[in-house]
Amino acid sequence: MGAGGIAIGRRGITILLLPVVAIVTAGYVLPGLVLLVMSFGVVPTRPSWAQFTLEHYERLLGDVYYARIIGYTLFFGLIVATITALIAFPVGYYLARSRSRLTSLYAVVTFTPLAVGMNMLTLGWMVILSRTGFVNSLLTGTGIVTEPLHLLYGWGAVIVGMVHVTFTFMVLPIEAVVRQIDPALEKAARTLGAGPLRTFWEVVLPLSLQGIAAGFLIVFLQVCGAFVLPLLLGGQGFTVVPIAIWEQITVSSDRPFASVLSVTLILVSLIVMMLQLRIARGKDLV
Amino acid sequence: MTTRRDALKLLGAGSAFAGMGGSLTSAQGNVVTITSLGGKWEQSIREHFIPHFKKKTGAEVRVVLGAPPAWTAQVEALPGRPPLDAIDNSELLAISLMDKGLVVKLTEDKVPNLKNTPDLFRKPFDDFGASYQYSTSGIFYNAEKIKEPPKTWAEFFERAGKGEFGRAITLPDMPYAWGPHFIWHYATALGGGMDKLDPAFDALRKIKPHVVKFWGTALEVERMIINKEVDIGVLWDGRSFALSTGAAPWLRFARLGPHSLVTLSPAQVVKGGNEALAFEWVNTLLDPEPQLEYYKLINFTPTNSKVVIPENMRANIMPLDQGVLPSFRDLAKVAPRMVDRWNREIRV
Numbered sequence: 001m002g003a004g005g006i007a008i009g010r011r012g013i014t015i016l017l018l019p020v021v022a023i024v025t026a027g028y029v030l031p032g033l034v035l036l037v038m039s040f041g042v043v044p045t046r047p048s049w050a051q052f053t054l055e056h057y058e059r060l061l062g063d064v065y066y067a068r069i070i071g072y073t074l075f076f077g078l079i080v081a082t083i084t085a086l087i088a089f090p091v092g093y094y095l096a097r098s099r100s101r102l103t104s105l106y107a108v109v110t111f112t113p114l115a116v117g118m119n120m121l122t123l124g125w126m127v128i129l130s131r132t133g134f135v136n137s138l139l140t141g142t143g144i145v146t147e148p149l150h151l152l153y154g155w156g157a158v159i160v161g162m163v164h165v166t167f168t169f170m171v172l173p174i175e176a177v178v179r180q181i182d183p184a185l186e187k188a189a190r191t192l193g194a195g196p197l198r199t200f201w202e203v204v205l206p207l208s209l210q211g212i213a214a215g216f217l218i219v220f221l222q223v224c225g226a227f228v229l230p231l232l233l234g235g236q237g238f239t240v241v242p243i244a245i246w247e248q249i250t251v252s253s254d255r256p257f258a259s260v261l262s263v264t265l266i267l268v269s270l271i272v273m274m275l276q277l278r279i280a281r282g283k284d285l286v
Numbered sequence: 287m288t289t290r291r292d293a294l295k296l297l298g299a300g301s302a303f304a305g306m307g308g309s310l311t312s313a314q315g316n317v318v319t320i321t322s323l324g325g326k327w328e329q330s331i332r333e334h335f336i337p338h339f340k341k342k343t344g345a346e347v348r349v350v351l352g353a354p355p356a357w358t359a360q361v362e363a364l365p366g367r368p369p370l371d372a373i374d375n376s377e378l379l380a381i382s383l384m385d386k387g388l389v390v391k392l393t394e395d396k397v398p399n400l401k402n403t404p405d406l407f408r409k410p411f412d413d414f415g416a417s418y419q420y421s422t423s424g425i426f427y428n429a430e431k432i433k434e435p436p437k438t439w440a441e442f443f444e445r446a447g448k449g450e451f452g453r454a455i456t457l458p459d460m461p462y463a464w465g466p467h468f469i470w471h472y473a474t475a476l477g478g479g480m481d482k483l484d485p486a487f488d489a490l491r492k493i494k495p496h497v498v499k500f501w502g503t504a505l506e507v508e509r510m511i512i513n514k515e516v517d518i519g520v521l522w523d524g525r526s527f528a529l530s531t532g533a534a535p536w537l538r539f540a541r542l543g544p545h546s547l548v549t550l551s552p553a554q555v556v557k558g559g560n561e562a563l564a565f566e567w568v569n570t571l572l573d574p575e576p577q578l579e580y581y582k583l584i585n586f587t588p589t590n591s592k593v594v595i596p597e598n599m600r601a602n603i604m605p606l607d608q609g610v611l612p613s614f615r616d617l618a619k620v621a622p623r624m625v626d627r628w629n630r631e632i633r634v
Contacts, residue, residue, distance in 0.1 A: 045362070045363070045365060065629055065630060126509065126513075127513075130513040130515060131513060131514055131515050132513050132514055133513070150453070150498065152499075152515070153498060153499040231461075231502055232502075232506060235499055236459070236494070236497065236499060236500050236632065236633055237633060237634065239629070239633055243461065246461055247460060247461040247625060248625075249355055249359075250355045250461060250463055251460055251461060251462075251463070251465055251466060251621055251624075251625050252621055252622040252625050253378065253379075253382060253618065253621070254622055
């Protein structure tokens with residue numbers, strides 16, 4: 001530790017880390033292990049090797065329906081993360097670079113999804129997009145349409161809702177990384193004849209990739225695990241893995257298969273996360 | 287530098303720390319831990335049942351809000367040391383707890399109000415649970431738009447399938463806890479049964495293009511009705527009556543022939559919990575006095591035969607011979623197949 005710092009020994013670090021490790025162990029590691037055990041048909045409270053079976057994994061691998069909803073879930077995550085990145089980048093850039101007094105106000109507005117939470121935002125979008133909601137009132141009131149439109153219950157509504165919910169998680173890392181880019185680099189590019197687009201494409205964007213990748217990852221993982229919003233805003237053809245898990249627990253009472261779906265979702269998310277980090281950092285993490 | 291050994295030590299310490307949570311189960315003594323759904327249900331539990339219980343026992347009541355799947359999972363996770371003493375369950379999960387030996391049989395000496403609770407509300411659970419309320423299915427409809435509502439399930443599906451009601455229909459979704467009950471009931475009402483579900487799935491496929499959304503929670507369908515997203519659909523009587531006298535005065539409810547689906551909410555005493563107080567709690571749930579107050583607030587019909595329903599509310603109650611119940615054990619066996627068919631035929 002340098003001068004002026006507080007020297008903390010190995011024991012001190014261990015004590016400081018203990019609460020975090022306890023939370024991670026209780027909240028993630030132990031439930032994860034229980035899920036893994038259950039996915040092989042073993043009852044965690046009365047385990048025995050006789051219960052061990054691969055039949056639930058065979059069912060998953062042999063059924064196109066589940067492959068399709070895993071595909072839908074990942075595709076949904078990629079679409080939402082891409083749209084969120086496109087919308088969040090200008091906002092993050094503005095928050096990092098602008099010296100306007102309005103910056104604080106924009107920052108507060110940007111952070112509101114965090115303060116309100118996913119469930120409340122979902123209910124808000126249900127009100128806005130309903131047949132008697134704000135959008136339809138505006139469209140019918142101005143004569144653009146004569147009958148209210150069906151805006152809820154489909155891919156469109158779910159994507160709009162998820163982009164809103166996850167927006168802050170994309171803006172924050174982008175803003176942080178843009179703040180670290182020396183503005184002199186952009187000035188130098190402009191001085192050397194590059195236009196605004198070329199400056200953005202060849203200077204700002206490459207230097208911001210770490211922030212975009214971090215935001216992309218957070219948003220992607222959040223979307224893949226989202227349950228309430230897809231359930232409430234999605235239509236009958238819209239199923240993602242978390243809804244299928246819920247269905248297996250509540251209706252089929254098939255916890256082993258629900259565990260298989262959960263383990264698969266975790267594994268796929270981890271693989272995507274590692275690939276993304278590897279691409280972003282340019283080194284092997286696997 | 288933190289070594290691998292340090293990390294393992296930390297993980298071990300974390301596990302031990304996390305394991306301490308296991309002792310945070312319900313304390314025995316003069317407290318009973320019970321369950322309740324949220325909203326009006328919680329209001330009724332707190333305003334009608336708990337004061338009655340406290341007056342009789344002097345004990346405290348701890349209410350755990352949530353839903354049957356979560357409560358059942360909690361009881362199964364800690365057999366012998368349950369975090370709940372009494373559960374307000376769904377039928378299929380009640381049978382599941384019963385089969386796993388995690389609930390206690392109710393007897394008339396410990397739950398005196400059982401003797402005024404008809405067999406229909408006890409025997410499906412072999413007295414390992416007793417329902418303190420029941421509700422029946424039917425259709426709600428917007429009386430401003432639909433002047434002649436269907437009279438039978440067959441007529442409803444036929445007219446809906448032809449698009450007579452427009453794209454303004456909603457029915458329960460499969461993830462809804464009672465989704466399989468409805469599928470069985472559609473099949474039965476349309477000439478099929480537990481082993482012949484085709485009539486239900488054929489009818490559902492035909493009306494699918496006219497369905498705005500299959501609803502997953504009762505709150506969802508209520509919101510759809512209030513926002514006029516839907517004009518007609520399948521719902522429980524109590525919820526429909528509550529809406530028509532409140533936020534949706536245009537709404538009417540009709541029971542369709544040949545019969546309505548009846549659903550129960552079996553109250554159960556969890557083995558190894560505070561069983562003495564849990565029996566008292568179930569007895570309170572079956573007591574005619576708070577049941578009447580509950581009915582006035584919720585509109586779900588009480589099961590104690592001694593409850594005297596006010597004259598102006600009697601018309602809403604369905605005679606029990608017009609209702610049908612599935613065999614819950616058979617339904618539990620068929621439910622995974624229903625989910626599979628639903629995913630392939632309705633959700634595609």
